[in-house]
Amino acid sequence: MCIFNSGAAIAKQQAQLAQGQANQAAADAAQKQQAITTGMTNINNAFAGFDQNYFDSLAKNYTDYATPQLQDQYNLQKKNIIYNLARGGNLGSSVYGDQMALLDKQNAQDMATIQGTGQDYANTAKQNVQSAKQNVVNQLNTTYDVAGTNTEALQQAQLMAATPSFSPLGSMFANVSALAAQNKLASQGYGAGMSGVAGPTGAGTGSFGYSVG
Amino acid sequence: MCDPVSIGLTMAGTALQAYAGSQAVGATKKVIAQQAATNEQERAQQQQFTQQNAGTVADTLKSYSPQAAGQRMDQAIANRGNAYTTPLQAKNFVADMPSDFDPNNVVAGRNAFTGNQQKSASIASALAKAKLDAYGDATLGGNIAAQNNSNQIGATNLIARNYLNADKAQQAVFAPQMQAAAHAGDTTGTIGDLFTMAGMMNAAGGGSGLSNMWNKASSYFSSPIDPYGFSGAVATGAPKSLVSSLGGGGGYGWGTGASLGGVY
Numbered sequence: 001m002c003i004f005n006s007g008a009a010i011a012k013q014q015a016q017l018a019q020g021q022a023n024q025a026a027a028d029a030a031q032k033q034q035a036i037t038t039g040m041t042n043i044n045n046a047f048a049g050f051d052q053n054y055f056d057s058l059a060k061n062y063t064d065y066a067t068p069q070l071q072d073q074y075n076l077q078k079k080n081i082i083y084n085l086a087r088g089g090n091l092g093s094s095v096y097g098d099q100m101a102l103l104d105k106q107n108a109q110d111m112a113t114i115q116g117t118g119q120d121y122a123n124t125a126k127q128n129v130q131s132a133k134q135n136v137v138n139q140l141n142t143t144y145d146v147a148g149t150n151t152e153a154l155q156q157a158q159l160m161a162a163t164p165s166f167s168p169l170g171s172m173f174a175n176v177s178a179l180a181a182q183n184k185l186a187s188q189g190y191g192a193g194m195s196g197v198a199g200p201t202g203a204g205t206g207s208f209g210y211s212v213g
Numbered sequence: 214m215c216d217p218v219s220i221g222l223t224m225a226g227t228a229l230q231a232y233a234g235s236q237a238v239g240a241t242k243k244v245i246a247q248q249a250a251t252n253e254q255e256r257a258q259q260q261q262f263t264q265q266n267a268g269t270v271a272d273t274l275k276s277y278s279p280q281a282a283g284q285r286m287d288q289a290i291a292n293r294g295n296a297y298t299t300p301l302q303a304k305n306f307v308a309d310m311p312s313d314f315d316p317n318n319v320v321a322g323r324n325a326f327t328g329n330q331q332k333s334a335s336i337a338s339a340l341a342k343a344k345l346d347a348y349g350d351a352t353l354g355g356n357i358a359a360q361n362n363s364n365q366i367g368a369t370n371l372i373a374r375n376y377l378n379a380d381k382a383q384q385a386v387f388a389p390q391m392q393a394a395a396h397a398g399d400t401t402g403t404i405g406d407l408f409t410m411a412g413m414m415n416a417a418g419g420g421s422g423l424s425n426m427w428n429k430a431s432s433y434f435s436s437p438i439d440p441y442g443f444s445g446a447v448a449t450g451a452p453k454s455l456v457s458s459l460g461g462g463g464g465y466g467w468g469t470g471a472s473l474g475g476v477y
Contacts, residue, residue, distance in 0.1 A: 007392075007396045008396030011389045011390075011393035011395075011396055012389075012393040014389035014392075014393075015386055015389035018382070018385050018386040019386045019390075022382035022383040022385065024382075025378055025379035025383070026382070026383065028375065028379065029372075029376045029378065029379040032371070032375045033372045036368050036371060036372055037368075040368055067300070094323070097324045101327050101328070101331045104306050104331050104335070105331055105334065108301050108304070108331075108332075108335030108339065111297075111301060111339075112297040112298075112301070112335075112338070115297045115300070116296075116297065116346050118296070119292075119293060119296060119346065123349060123353055126353060127353065130357050134360065134364070137364050137367075141367060141368065141371055
């Protein structure tokens with residue numbers, strides 16, 4: 001016979017304690033769900049500006065930056081070809097057409113390369129934005145800190161929105177220049193050979209090309 | 214002759230014990246019902262999370278399906294192709310040909326042909342390059358979509374896990390609640406025991422002639438039930454005092470001491 005029934009009292013106390021912990025856990029779970037939902041919405045909003053239009057404009061920014069440089073190089077190369085051929089008296093020859101075709105071909109390839117580089121810049125920016133977003137999401141999942149991750153997301157978005165630094169365009173017509181130089185030498189050699197027939201040595205078939213210039 | 218007080222008290226104690234027992238069973242049933250309800254609620258919630266994740270997984274799989282990947286690739290090729298060929302389409306290749314320097318129409322015509330040919334070749338080359346470069350775009354697009362879905366699944370899993378932990382905490386409540394319910398009968402039973410003991414003490418008091426003293430002692434528990442001093446009548450009117458006690462066992466006693474044995 002147990003008058004004061006300590007077993008029941010202890011069990012009741014334990015139940016009350018466990019219920020308190022359960023209530024706390026339930027409240028925590030609801031709070032964390034709210035934090036994740038709100039936090040994810042905040043993060044998505046912070047990075048919402050980085051849509052396809054943004055990345056397209058980023059690619060266009062690069063092409064707008066690089067295309068005039070390419071055009072300058074093209075014009076310069078075209079002048080060089082004309083001057084070189086004019087000096088050799090071959091301006092109206094088919095060599096001019098060939099070299100111009102070669103120049104245009106290279107120019108077309110360079111234009112595509114510039115467009116491609118612009119797209120690559122956009123893709124790199126996409127990856128960077130996604131990576132920054134991922135970091136903030138991970139931070140939210142770890143800390144459940146809505147305000148902190150919101151601030152972080154906004155800061156990261158601001159950083160990502162800064163214009164990337166573009167590398168200046170290198171020499172795009174080096175191949176054409178080398179070929180033009182070879183053609184020039186060949187045409188000069190041919191001319192020398194021809195003049196060599198009447199040259200002081202009386203020798204030369206034109207393949208030697210000793211009298212350059 | 215039975216002591217009516219003792220019998221009454223004992224009956225009251227028995228009834229209380231029975232009542233307490235039914236109360237304990239009721240409390241246990243209630244706890245089990247709560248547990249089942251919580252289980253069901255949590256099961257439904259987890260099922261909802263699972264369904265949500267299943268939808269996201271299905272979307273990811275759909276995104277990686279050959280059809281979706283093909284569409285994404287086609288779109289990427291078209292995007293790159295347009296980007297590469299648009300400036301070439303706008304460019305007049307013939308204008309760069311040396312027709313200005315050549316009065317011969319034949320040469321000019323040939324150069325124009327070369328220029329046009331060059332344009333076609335350049336566009337074809339650009340389209341080929343677009344196909345190569347588009348693979349990266351399509352892959353990146355698919356990966357970003359998958360990662361976003363993965364984030365969604367991760368968030369859902371996190372929420373689900375938190376609720377599961379909360380449910381585990383709630384489930385941990387039921388064991389002590391069940392224990393408390395089981396002991397609840399003891400609590401009420403003890404009151405019954407007290408009534409029973411009071412009755413026994415009354416009987417013992419009557420048998421020993423110490424009714425006044427025992428009445429004082431038992432009145433603490435049973436004074437409302439024993440207002441007429443039946444225990445005194447037992448002491449004087451009954452040479453053989455039958456002490457009935459369901460709680461501690463019964464005993465026939467003559468005079469002092471014998472009935473006290475019943476208490477033990």
